[in-house]
Amino acid sequence: MQRTQHLDALRQVVLRLESASPDATPVSLPFGVQEIDRHFPGSGLTGGALHEVIAASHGDRTAAFGFAVALAVQARAVRHGPVALIAARRCFADFGEPYGHGLHRLGLDVGQLVLVETRLDQDALWAMEESLRPEVGAAVVAGAVEGDLDLTMSRRLNLAAAGSGAPLILLRPPATMGTSAATTRWRVASAPAVRDRFGSFACCRWNAALERCRNGRPGHWLLEWNHVAHRFGLAEILADRAPAAGAGQDSRRLAG
Amino acid sequence: MAEKSGLSIGELLTNARSKVHDLQSRDADPAADADALRRLALWSLRYTPLAAPWGEENGADGLFLDITGCAHLFGGEAGLLADLADRLRRFGLPARLAIADTPGAAWAVARYGSTNGTIVPPDMTDSILRELPLAALRLPDDTLLLLHRLGFRRIADISHQPRAPLATRFGAHFLDRLDQALGRAPEPLSPLASPPVYRAQAMFAEAITTQEHVVKATTRLLHDLAGDLARDGVGARKLRLLLFRMDGEVLSLTIGLSAPSRDARHIAGLISLRLDRLPRGFEADFGFEAAGLHVLAAQPMPERQTLLTVADDLGDPAGLARLIDRLEQRLGAGAVRRLHPHQSYVPERAVLVRRASDGPSAEWASNTPSDARPLLLLSHPEAAEVMALIPEGPPRQFRWRGVLHQVTQAEGPERIAGEWWRQNDNQLERDYYVVEDANSRRFWLYRAGLYGRGAARPQWFVHGVFP
Numbered sequence: 112m113q114r115t116q117h118l119d120a121l122r123q124v125v126l127r128l129e130s131a132s133p134d135a136t137p138v139s140l141p142f143g144v145q146e147i148d149r150h151f152p153g154s155g156l157t158g159g160a161l162h163e164v165i166a167a168s169h170g171d172r173t174a175a176f177g178f179a180v181a182l183a184v185q186a187r188a189v190r191h192g193p194v195a196l197i198a199a200r201r202c203f204a205d206f207g208e209p210y211g212h213g214l215h216r217l218g219l220d221v222g223q224l225v226l227v228e229t230r231l232d233q234d235a236l237w238a239m240e241e242s243l244r245p246e247v248g249a250a251v252v253a254g255a256v257e258g259d260l261d262l263t264m265s266r267r268l269n270l271a272a273a274g275s276g277a278p279l280i281l282l283r284p285p286a287t288m289g290t291s292a293a294t295t296r297w298r299v300a301s302a303p304a305v306r307d308r309f310g311s312f313a314c315c316r317w318n319a320a321l322e323r324c325r326n327g328r329p330g331h332w333l334l335e336w337n338h339v340a341h342r343f344g345l346a347e348i349l350a351d352r353a354p355a356a357g358a359g360q361d362s363r364r365l366a367g
Numbered sequence: 368m369a370e371k372s373g374l375s376i377g378e379l380l381t382n383a384r385s386k387v388h389d390l391q392s393r394d395a396d397p398a399a400d401a402d403a404l405r406r407l408a409l410w411s412l413r414y415t416p417l418a419a420p421w422g423e424e425n426g427a428d429g430l431f432l433d434i435t436g437c438a439h440l441f442g443g444e445a446g447l448l449a450d451l452a453d454r455l456r457r458f459g460l461p462a463r464l465a466i467a468d469t470p471g472a473a474w475a476v477a478r479y480g481s482t483n484g485t486i487v488p489p490d491m492t493d494s495i496l497r498e499l500p501l502a503a504l505r506l507p508d509d510t511l512l513l514l515h516r517l518g519f520r521r522i523a524d525i526s527h528q529p530r531a532p533l534a535t536r537f538g539a540h541f542l543d544r545l546d547q548a549l550g551r552a553p554e555p556l557s558p559l560a561s562p563p564v565y566r567a568q569a570m571f572a573e574a575i576t577t578q579e580h581v582v583k584a585t586t587r588l589l590h591d592l593a594g595d596l597a598r599d600g601v602g603a604r605k606l607r608l609l610l611f612r613m614d615g616e617v618l619s620l621t622i623g624l625s626a627p628s629r630d631a632r633h634i635a636g637l638i639s640l641r642l643d644r645l646p647r648g649f650e651a652d653f654g655f656e657a658a659g660l661h662v663l664a665a666q667p668m669p670e671r672q673t674l675l676t677v678a679d680d681l682g683d684p685a686g687l688a689r690l691i692d693r694l695e696q697r698l699g700a701g702a703v704r705r706l707h708p709h710q711s712y713v714p715e716r717a718v719l720v721r722r723a724s725d726g727p728s729a730e731w732a733s734n735t736p737s738d739a740r741p742l743l744l745l746s747h748p749e750a751a752e753v754m755a756l757i758p759e760g761p762p763r764q765f766r767w768r769g770v771l772h773q774v775t776q777a778e779g780p781e782r783i784a785g786e787w788w789r790q791n792d793n794q795l796e797r798d799y800y801v802v803e804d805a806n807s808r809r810f811w812l813y814r815a816g817l818y819g820r821g822a823a824r825p826q827w828f829v830h831g832v833f834p
Contacts, residue, residue, distance in 0.1 A: 120400065146807075149804075150419075165605050170594055170806060170808055171808075173742060173743055173808070173832045173833065173834055174808070174834050175834020176742065176834060177833070178834065179434040180742070180834070183833075185798055195685050195690075203743060206743040206745070206832050207744045207745035207746055207831060207832070208743065208744060208746060209706075209743060209745045210718065210719075210740060210741055210742060210743060210744035210831060211706035211708060211718040211731070211741065212708075212714075212717060212718065212735050212736060213705075213738075213740045213741045213743070213744070213831070213833075214706075214742065215731050215732075215735045216735070216739070216740055217742065217834070220731070221706050221708075221728065221731045222727065222728040222730065223728075224705065224706065224728070225691065225703060225704075225705060225723050226703070226704045226706065226720075227698070227703050227704075227706065228702050228704070229702060230427070230698075234697070234698055237697070238694055238698065241690060241693055241694065242690060244690070246689070247688040247689075247690045248686050248687070265417050269579070278671070279624070283672075290725055293405045301806070301807045301808050302807055303775070303803065303807040303832070304776075304803055304807070306776070306778075310491040310811070311739070311778055312776075312778055312801055312803070315833065315834045316579075316807075316834075322430075331484065358472060
């Protein structure tokens with residue numbers, strides 16, 4: 112018992128030393144699910160930091176976008192202020208434009224949302240840095256870029272986020288590899304939806320892998336989004352239908 | 368034109384219609400008239416610093432210019448009148464002009480004088496006014512009617528009557544008008560105050576060449592302006608920066624702000640961003656020798672009380688406005704937007720996208736449909752080949768953008784009908800389905816039209832995607 116307490120205290124010290132602004136204690140944005148929050152150093156997603164969300168494949172990009180919006184909604188529950196969504200034009204070109212009523216349904220306060228569309232990635236990165244200035248008072252900044260991000264740029268974004276205390280949630284294309292200064296990296300794929308007891312597709316579900324988590328442990332969960340309470344939950348044991356459908360497809364592919 | 372057809376001002380529309388059968392009529396717009404008159408008065412400040420547009424009691428269709436001591440600048444009174452008449456004619460404004468000793472006399476001669484452009488010599492006011500009808504005294508209609516019935520026609524008829532009975536019969540105002548016209552009583556004018564001009568200029572002892580110096584000089588100019596702006600309680604919404612280059616070239620930059628501001632640092636930052644965006648880069652070949660800064664549009668800016676307790680649960684609206692300004696300066700005006708709800712059942716019409724600087728978004732909570740809506744909406748619905756088990760049922764599989772999707776579950780339909788009250792709206796009924804394919808991706812599909820109605824087979828479209 113003594114030992115674990117010591118370890119926890121030491122972890123907190125290391126966390127403070129490693130964070131970009133050592134004097135401020137980082138705010139954490141809890142998921143509200145014990146199983147997940149345990150993986151993070153401060154019992155939740157770190158507030159002023161860069162978090163990357165990567166789609167598992169091209170078709171999962173809408174799922175990844177939905178996941179990023181859900182993270183933003185979760186951050187909005189803790190922090191007040193406007194929300195900025197900044198995207199380079201090519202990011203959503205295949206799937207249309209963010210739709211107000213859809214965002215509202217996920218729980219985002221669309222009245223507080225400012226949408227920024229840029230032609231180039233570098234303009235989008237600049238806009239993110241500007242939105243993270245402390246005097247703007249943004250609750251959360253969500254961004255999407257199409258190209259690669261070097262370590263220096265990601266470090267800059269991380270510092271900007273630390274300066275404002277707002278989390279920066281950055282959507283990156285599926286092929287993303289390599290190093291970055293991000294505090295967490297999520298790889299997200301869509302998962303089969305379940306019907307609620309009224310027979311409608313009430314919740315979105317994601318296969319979310321926490322690939323890296325600074326000072327924490329990676330993990331892998333089947334997450335679902337509660338459309339009423341606007342928070343994450345762990346999906347219960349997989350519905351019997353979903354694996355069967357996947358298996359059926361595989362066998363077809365083998366046969367063909 | 369109207370007078371040639373025998374029409375006159377004040378005539379009933381029905382009478383006028385009976386005279387001219389193809390008469391076009393427009394509703395009167397007094398506010399717009401007053402505004403136009405004000406603008407004309409502002410323009411006429413080129414002749415004199417004192418211009419007063421007419422109020423209701425003068426007919427609200429002209430203006431007084433006090434040209435005392437100004438006429439010689441235009442070659443005397445005749446020269447001024449000719450110049451004014453010429454310019455008004457070129458504006459397409461037929462006007463009646465007169466110069467007299469008093470505003471009342473000038474009004475009377477302009478309205479009822481025998482010729483346009485009369486100049487009443489200083490000692491002739493009395494004798495010229497005497498010949499004019501009583502209406503030239505700016506009297507109310509009922510007084511005029513009464514005077515007419517009593518047999519008074521011209522000003523001469525009453526100017527020699529005993530004053531006391533006239534005053535008791537028609538009120539003191541009646542005699543005031545007569546005295547004002549003859550110059551026996553003062554008539555104060557309410558001259559138009561010219562709008563304040565906020566501009567600052569600076570000459571440089573040595574030409575400046577770097578962007579950094581330009582920004583620094585602009586900051587100084589802004590500091591000069593800030594005092595005037597603060598005194599009037601306004602902030603700048605639009606500014607123009609003029610940079611005068613040694614070789615005579617003038618660089619002109621216009622900068623718009625989403626909220627009124629007189630913060631020198633913020634505006635200088637915007638100018639720096641704007642300079643970055645110049646199409647040919649910042650060209651200061653020979654250096655700039657002077658700079659001028661003009662406020663093109665100013666708006667009242669309430670003083671904000673600084674809070675002692677930091678209210679960190681409310682974001683600072685000024686901080687957001689500044690962010691929007693900076694983003695617009697670098698990315699262009701259309702790049703920063705907000706979504707507004709709109710009352711419509713048709714999904715693509717239910718959201719309006721506006722510039723963020725146009726103001727905050729409306730209330731969403733009460734304006735959103737209860738049914739499922741996609742997170743991303745395609746800008747145009749895209750046709751899909753759909754196979755359904757039963758004609759009116761949900762899709763079983765569909766091909767979109769060349770990829771075949773097997774539908775594992777579907778929800779719907781949600782029927783959305785066209786808005787028949789809109790003109791040119793021949794939109795068919797749409798049955799929307801939320802479908803999930805084998806890769807557990809979810810789409811929003813609709814069938815346009817119904818089976819068995821109309822000749823064409825219903826078409827299927829993909830309209831959006833869900834997370």
